[in-house]
Amino acid sequence: MNFKIPRGTQDILPESSALWQYVEQKAHDLCRRYNYKEIRTPMFEQTELFQRGVGDTTDIVQKEMYTFEDRGGRSLTLRPEGTASTVRSYVENKMFGWAGQPVKLYYIGPMFRYERPQSGRMRQFVQFGVEAMGSDDPAIDAEVIALAMSFYQELGLKGLKLVINSLGDKESRNNHRNALIEHFKPRISEFCGDCQQRLEKNPLRILDCKKDRDHELMNSAPSILEYLNDESKAYFENVQTYLSSMNIPFEVDPGLVRGLDYYNNTAFEIMIDGEGFGAITTLTGGGRYNGLVEEIGGPETPGIGFALSLERLLMALETQGIALPVESSIDAYLITMGDEAKRKAPGLLHKLRSEGIVVDTDYMGKKMKAQFKAADRQNASFTLILGDEELAQQTIVLKDLNTGEQENLSLDKAILKITESKRGEE
The missing domain is CATH 3.30.930.10 (Bira Bifunctional Protein; Domain 2)
Incomplete structure (x- = not known):
């Protein structure tokens, strides 16, 4: 179904x-x-x-x-x-x-x-x-x-x-109400069923009727401003x-x-x-x-x-073609190379997110080139690249996707650089 x-x-x-x-x-x-x-x-x-x-x-x-x-x-x-x-x-x-x-x-x-x-x-x-x-x-x-x-x-x-x-x-409305009833009553049969029911209950609502808005009595109806x-x-x-x-x-x-x-x-x-x-x-x-x-x-x-x-x-x-300045990018995309880096990724992502960084990674087993494409699709400002060499040195490669510059940093320094960049954009 x-x-x-x-x-x-x-x-x-x-x-x-x-x-x-x-x-x-x-x-x-x-x-x-x-x-x-x-x-x-x-x-x-x-x-x-x-x-x-x-x-x-x-x-x-x-x-x-x-x-x-x-x-x-x-x-x-x-x-x-x-x-x-x-x-x-x-x-x-x-x-x-x-x-x-x-x-x-x-x-x-x-x-x-x-x-x-x-x-x-x-x-x-x-x-x-x-x-x-x-x-x-x-x-x-x-x-x-x-x-x-x-x-x-x-x-x-x-x-x-x-x-x-x-x-x-209340006084003004009652006076206007009576005037409206007197105005519409002689020809109320020319109006829709809803208006006919409204005549005694709430004649002001007749003026809001979409079906009868072109009836000649609408334009000549007494104005509330005359009864204030x-x-x-x-x-x-x-x-x-x-x-x-x-x-x-x-x-x-x-x-x-x-x-x-x-x-x-x-x-x-x-x-x-x-x-x-x-x-x-x-x-x-x-x-x-x-x-x-x-x-x-x-x-x-x-x-x-x-x-x-x-x-x-x-x-x-x-x-009116007004584009609202909504945020559609992420701060960083984590790219992993090798099984050990993949195992380290969840803990690393959690730390980055706890520092206020908007970050994502690959969960579909993509090759490195495809991971870079995924970072581009999500409009990431940075990529963080983690492989066997970085694991051994306890570092991570930070690449600025706007300038193309990249450097090998400790995780804390990489976090600091991303957060400083975010503050600069604000």
């Missing part, structure tokens, strides 16, 4: 995994600078967590979740996004009582959604996300947005566009002021609607503007979710965050 990888998933082979490691390390380093701490949550949770946290009216909950029943009869779901799990952990571990609020967290891990696989959109995908809980200061909204922008910029992406909007506080109360207006203006102070350009788009039910006040997306990226131009999205912590059983707590797909990021980097 021939087994094949499940649809919507991928094998990340060693050549590509180096790129993944690079961007993941960039995320770790950036979050360290912003003083966000990593959290790791389970890959499956109680189904109700996502129903309550993500929202019953979302496509994720209605159509895309991988849900199963365990042997105890409990309904569990592979996490489709990271915020609900992070907030659940925040509540369960009583992080709201920690000293040093707000609590600033980040995560990197696989998520799962049953949707039609396409370029940059997989059924199993990896998200990098951040969540800041405990502060309703608009300055932290700007900080979260700045972190996301910095991540893309430091990796070299060009043509980035930040789009922001305000979804308002004074407090929400002031909040949104402060966010814009802080972004301007960071020299981060942005556009205000009243039509920007995030796909999850828990967003309010600040909402944002970062898009990439350029040819060759396909139909999907949004790289990341996020926003403020005051009320989500209470929905999951915690105290009243404001929060804001974002999540981005690493697959989509890597696709954007490839499209």
Whole structure:
């Protein structure tokens, strides 16, 4: 029987995994600078967590979740996004009582959604996300947005566009909600079944519909910005002021609607503007979710965050021809001649590796010439040659493959020379 990888998933082979490691390390380093701490949550949770946290009216909950029943009869779901799990952990571990609020967290891990696989959109995908809980200061909204922008910029992406909007506080949203119902209701029969169901439950989601986006009522729908109360207006203006102070350009788009039910006040997306990226131009999205912590059983707590797909990021980097400086070489390759040298090789390799040297050797019984070719294929900086003569003298031949120079040295001096060369490259 021939087994094949499940649809919507991928094998990340060693050549590509180096790129993944690079961007993941960039995320770790950036979050360290912003003083966000990593959290790791389970890959499956109680189904109700996502129903309550993500929202019953979302496509994720209605159509895309991988849900199963365990042997105890409990309904569990592979996490489709990271915020609900992070907030659940925040509540369960009583992080709201920690000293040093707000609590600033980040995560990197696989998520799962049953949707039609396409370029940059997989059924199993990896998200990098951040969540800041405990502060309703608009300055932290700007900080979260700045972190996301910095991540893309430091990796070299060009043509980035930040789009922001305000979804308002509860009062503003309710007023806008009523206006949307009044706007769409007379002609709701012209919309898809999903939109018809959303009309009373969450009419804001109609604006995010892909099927009906060209309907004439979409362009004439009342803008949330027309219904912001004074407090929400002031909040949104402060966010814009802080972004301007960071020299981060942005556009205000009243039509920007995030796909999850828990967003309010600040909402944002970062898009990439350029040819060759396909139909999907949004790289990341996020926003403020005051009320989500209470929905999951915690105290009243404001929060804001974002999540981005690493697959989509890597696709954007490839499209723009950006080569990441990943390490694809080794420091040294050990070449052995004779049975005695072969027996000494494992101990010698272990010593070299314990000194921080990246080294490999032949395990296929190749002749000396083939071993040199193997060193070239692995882009080794040096070869270490060990034969009967070197064993007798307790030395080793060190050859610099960049200059062609070679010398007979003690092992300690050879190690010193390789490590000095590594420090010089750094």
